[in-house]
Structure formats: structure tokens, C-alpha cells
């Protein structure tokens with residue numbers, strides 16, 4: 597059983613639905629899960645030596661939603677190196693936009709720069725192809741949950 601913090605960035609609620617679905621799946625697997633809709637650095641720090649799952653859509657032109665910008669900036673500005681952190685990323689986007697899944701990709705790049713270890717591949721969900729993102733995220737989360745110790 598692992599401790600997992602799910603950090604959500606959403607504008608219209610799709611990423612939140614995916615995150616809630618992930619919370620249910622991981623909890624069923626026996627993990628101890630907390631979901632943060634407006635995550636703070638303080639909450640993030642609780643998972644530094646555990647697991648973080650970032651679930652974020654992209655808005656504007658490849659931008660992070662306002663609900664997750666403060667966390668992203670705090671991590672970038674206040675944490676330099678977090679090698680004990682293990683994390684996963686689910687990025688929601690739409691391939692008709694120029695910067696497909698830009699927010700999830702930026703978050704992933706930041707955590708990589710800071711030495712964190714990504715578990716599994718980044719999941720990118722394209723709203724053009726998949727109107728129900730949980731259909732794609734569900735099996736991915738099931739598999740991701742098996743990687744946690």
C-alpha cells in the first residue's frame with residue numbers, strides 16, 4: 597500500500613472527473629489516496645518521498661489551468677531538487693490546438709529537471725478522439741497502481 601497525492605488542474609472539470617476516477621481505482625487497490633483540487637506546496641511536500649499523480653488539462657495556448665498554476669510555480673521557484681519523488685502524469689488536451697497537452701508536458705519536464713522519477717509513460721488524452729477521458733485513463737491508472745510499493 598502506498599500514499600498517493602492526486603493534484604488536479606482543470607478548467608471545465610474533465611481532468612477532475614479523471615482524477616476522481618483514479619482516486620477510486622487506486623483506493624480500491626488498497627492505496628491511501630488524497631485528491632487536491634487546488635494543491636499547495638505544503639500538500640505536495642507531504643508526498644515528496646511517496647507518490648504524486650498529476651492530472652491536468654491544457655488551456656489557452658498550451659497553458660496550465662489557473663487551479664494548478666500556483667503549485668507549478670511554487671515547485672519551480674521553491675524546490676530545486678526532489679529525487680525521492682515518484683510521480684505519474686495524465687495530460688488532457690485536444691490535438692486541434694497547437695500546443696497539444698502543453699500543460700502536462702510542462703509539468704512533466706519540470707519534475708524531470710528536478711530529478712524526480714516518473715513511473716510509467718505520460719498518458720496523453722486527446723479530446724478530439726476520446727470524448728470520455730475516463731475510458732482511456734481507467735486502464736492506465738489500474739496499471740500505474742500496480743507499480744506503487
Ligand SMILES: Cc1cc2nc3c(=O)[nH]c(=O)nc-3n(C[C@H](O)[C@H](O)[C@H](O)COP(=O)(O)O)c2cc1C
Nearest residue numbers: 607608609610611653654656658689690693696697
Ligand atoms: C480555451 C481553450 C483552450 C485550449 N487550449 C488547448 C491547448 O493549447 N492544447 C491542448 O492540447 N488542448 C487545449 N484545450 C483542450 C482542453 O485541454 C481539453 O478540452 C480538456 O479535455 C479540457 O479539460 P478540463 O475540462 O479539465 O479543463 C483547450 C480548450 C479550451 C476550451
